[in-house]
Amino acid sequence: MPYKNNDDNEENFTRVIVPNKRKGELYGIVEKLSGGSHLSVMCEDGYTRTARIPGKMKKRMWIRENDLVIVKPWQFQTEKADIVYRYTQTQANYLSRNSALPELINIFK
Template identity: 45%
Template sequence: MRKSKGSSAKSSDKPAVTRVRVPRRDKNEILATVSNLMGAGRVRLHCMDGTSRMGRIPGSKKKRMWVREGDIVIAAPWEVQDSKADVVWKYTRPQVDWLERKGYLTS
């Protein structure tokens, strides 16, 4: 008698591990929420420090990172202009849930 490929001998009682990238203060990164899509790889960000910035999605991430309104991202504010930032990372839904549980998101 053969076993079917769908069943396994081990049971998966352990919960799935969620790995989350946290903003690094030494690289001047901050959590932000996408509030508006402006087109041409630009978004309006509402950052956790209370400021509203114009975010830019770099060319290396444009096709790999699809950003929508309401997404939680990591932004790196520019040193020259504080009103602008680069979008570095986009969180998935399980990662956002983890951030809320750990207290990174205040809202």
């Protein structure tokens, strides 16, 4: 995602993954861990969804409360979703500083 600096004409490139809106992916904040690889996630569209950690991420990526994640809602049950990606604290702060996060879920101010 390139962005332009107002001070000079340099173009910088970010190396942070952003949600693919065409696939229906959204930003979310983990509110509560429910056990059994299920969590409660507050999404950028205002809904709280029950999300699950898929098997390929389960042992490799540990998710805690107040983590910024990318979720993909299910097509047939929109109140449920899958976790696609978890941001590190540094990445979440970077997105917050560059105004890439919606105001509803921007807790990194």
